[in-house]
């Protein structure tokens with residue numbers, strides 16, 4: 339009986355000590371996040387690291403490649419668009435780093451594994467992985483071919499599994515590496531007419547967060563993850579997407595270079611997540627805190643409910659033109 343009591347007391351003492359330790363860690367992390375917002379955080383050096391960027395022929399992918407090259411990282415560039423990828427490589431080589439290119443279709447698991455094996459054998463261990471490639475169907479759900487919907491999930495979400503399975507083991511062996519996911523504000527809250535995109539980006543957010551917990555639980559503190567969630571970026575991918583006119587000055591589409599520079603700061607500061615702009619934390623919070631109807635009312639007022647309509651129209655016109663060309 340006495341032994342039982344002593345055991346229960348010891349367990350309770352450990353529980354209380356653990357609670358106290360958690361509160362200290364919690365306060366420390368809030369304080370350091372607040373300080374990081376106002377002070378310049380220390381940025382890590384990535385000179386000589388090997389950085390793989392997917393979708394490197396695209397707008398943000400190219401800018402990421404040039405920023406990583408500026409920091410002295412050697413590059414492996416993947417894209418399905420060979421010409422655009424080679425153009426990025428040419429620009430990056432001018433910064434004096436080594437650049438390797440591969441034409442890879444990220445919607446095909448086998449292509450990813452084969453290209454990853456080539457990188458391992460010919461170039462070496464990737465230490466920074468930037469999962470940037472992304473697509474959107476840009477059609478109303480009921481009018482969209484199934485394959486187009488599937489492609490969004492394959493490229494934006496499933497590819498993250500295969501990329502991580504291909505490159506994380508080398509990082510784990512060294513307890514050194516960084517996995518970056520370019521997700522989206524639409525991975526944190528949603529809007530109409532982009533069901534495929536939201537599903538894939540919510541998936542990307544969940545995947546990256548779970549991976550970060552996994553690495554922590556395994557005490558692999560040398561491997562970092564960064565989740566990047568931008569609002570509309572002026573790259574053409576969401577051409578036409580717009581909110582209510584009166585509010586466009588308050589939340590304008592982001593400049594691509596600004597978006598990439600902000601992301602780089604977060605990556606080099608080893609920040610786990612960044613919303614660009616910071617205002618995007620507000621719809622994330624209201625989604626969690628307010629009743630559904632309250633969110634619907636704010637969406638309607640801000641034009642968040644119909645923001646994709648002009649974009650979808652644009653895409654329909656483009657698809658019709660493409661069809662005329664091919665017929």
Ligand SMILES: NC(=O)C1=CN([C@@H]2O[C@H](COP(=O)(O)OP(=O)(O)OC[C@H]3O[C@@H](n4cnc5c(N)ncnc54)[C@H](OP(=O)(O)O)[C@@H]3O)[C@@H](O)[C@H]2O)C=CC1
Nearest residue numbers: 393395396397398418419443444445471472570571573575
């Ligand atoms: N633009 C925006 O408003 C925002 C974009 N994002 C995200 O940022 C990332 C980059 O977007 P952005 O630069 O604007 O887009 P881009 O379309 O300019 O770039 C995407 C690149 O990925 C390539 N790509 C597409 N499918 C595949 C595939 N199956 N395999 C290999 N490469 C592929 C594209 O090739 P191709 O051109 O031949 O299709 C293109 O070169 C995406 O993940 C996007 O979801 C997040 C928030 C906002």
Ligand SMILES: CC1=C(/C=C/C(C)=C/C=C/C(C)=C/C=O)C(C)(C)CCC1
Nearest residue numbers: 522524529569570576581637640642645
């Ligand atoms: C829904 C919504 C908004 C609009 C968001 C938009 C227009 C996001 C577009 C994001 C894109 C294009 C991401 C690409 O990855 C507001 C007005 C901010 C707040 C109210 C809710």
